[in-house]
Amino acid sequence: MKFIYLADSHIGGSDSAGYCQQERSLRYARDIFDELRHWLHEHPEVDFMIHGGDMADSGTGANILQAKEFFAALPCPCFLALGNHDLTETDSLQKWLQIVPEFFPEQQTDYSFLQGDVRFDILTVHWGKQEFFWDPSEAQIPWFSDQQFNQLQKGLCGKRRILITHAPPCGLPEAQTGLQNPLHPPAGNFETILQQLAEEYSLDLILGAHNHMNLATRSDPAWLVTSSAFSETPFEFKLFEINDKKLCMETISLVNQLPFRSSYDHQKSYVQGRPCDRKFSENDPQTNISSTQNSILP
Numbered sequence: 252m253k254f255i256y257l258a259d260s261h262i263g264g265s266d267s268a269g270y271c272q273q274e275r276s277l278r279y280a281r282d283i284f285d286e287l288r289h290w291l292h293e294h295p296e297v298d299f300m301i302h303g304g305d306m307a308d309s310g311t312g313a314n315i316l317q318a319k320e321f322f323a324a325l326p327c328p329c330f331l332a333l334g335n336h337d338l339t340e341t342d343s344l345q346k347w348l349q350i351v352p353e354f355f356p357e358q359q360t361d362y363s364f365l366q367g368d369v370r371f372d373i374l375t376v377h378w379g380k381q382e383f384f385w386d387p388s389e390a391q392i393p394w395f396s397d398q399q400f401n402q403l404q405k406g407l408c409g410k411r412r413i414l415i416t417h418a419p420p421c422g423l424p425e426a427q428t429g430l431q432n433p434l435h436p437p438a439g440n441f442e443t444i445l446q447q448l449a450e451e452y453s454l455d456l457i458l459g460a461h462n463h464m465n466l467a468t469r470s471d472p473a474w475l476v477t478s479s480a481f482s483e484t485p486f487e488f489k490l491f492e493i494n495d496k497k498l499c500m501e502t503i504s505l506v507n508q509l510p511f512r513s514s515y516d517h518q519k520s521y522v523q524g525r526p527c528d529r530k531f532s533e534n535d536p537q538t539n540i541s542s543t544q545n546s547i548l549p
């Protein structure tokens with residue numbers, strides 16, 4: 252089974268404001284999603300898409316309607332995990348469920364589903380005092396409620412398990428960035444919580460986002476992966492193949508197919524990462540050997 256994972260599209264946002272790691276091209280959002288649609292038409296073997304949050308730059312009805320138009324045009328089912336930017340209004344949660352219920356199985360934003368032998372758990376991580384609402388003035392400390400922890404215990408047996416939530420599972424390693432400390436780790440004890448969940452439930456993979464950077468590292472028993480922002484140069488997403496014998500990931504860029512030009516800050520090529528930060532295969536240790544060379548970028 253194959254699926255793609257993208258994150259941090261920030262639909263409806265500005266190209267001149269807001270957190271980003273590389274140049275944003277939101278004025279060309281339609282072109283970017285058109286190209287993703289073309290890519291999916293050329294890869295009919297892809298079973299579905301998961302978006303790891305911050306679909307919208309703010310959780311307004313207009314932005315959610317725009318996201319609906321882009322995702323509904325894709326030739327595969329879509330599953331969404333809400334990010335902090337998706338929940339900026341007190342009624343954002345209700346709006347997502349009203350406008351795009353088709354992207355939330357059983358009309359829940361915390362949900363689990365089986366595809367083949369693989370169990371997927373999607374949880375909307377909370378960031379401040381109030382659940383399902385993000386106040387940008389509050390410190391960002393990701394957490395799950397007891398109800399969400401319980402969700403992981405419910406039914407559904409798969410031979411493999413994947414947890415998807417918008418917060419990054421850890422910081423980028425120093426070997427990737429050349430910095431003195433891990434870059435952009437989650438605040439509080441979230442990294443420890445995820446490690447405990449990985450061990451308790453034998454998770455194979457934790458998919459995060461929010462940092463707008465590529466990460467692929469192993470913390471037994473799970474792989475920890477984040478993606479650079481889909482709306483930033485070079486417009487990347489992940490392609491996963493997973494079954495009971497195989498787990499592999501590669502990073503796909505749309506930059507060369509898009510009809511507009513965008514710039515890239517080569518001083519921050521760690522955002523795209525080394526080959527080992529962009530691709531792995533559980534069964535092929537050769538692809539997991541660390542390289543100090545960052546990838547060649549536009």
Ligand SMILES: [Fe+2]
Nearest residue numbers: 305334335461
């Ligand atoms: Fe975010």
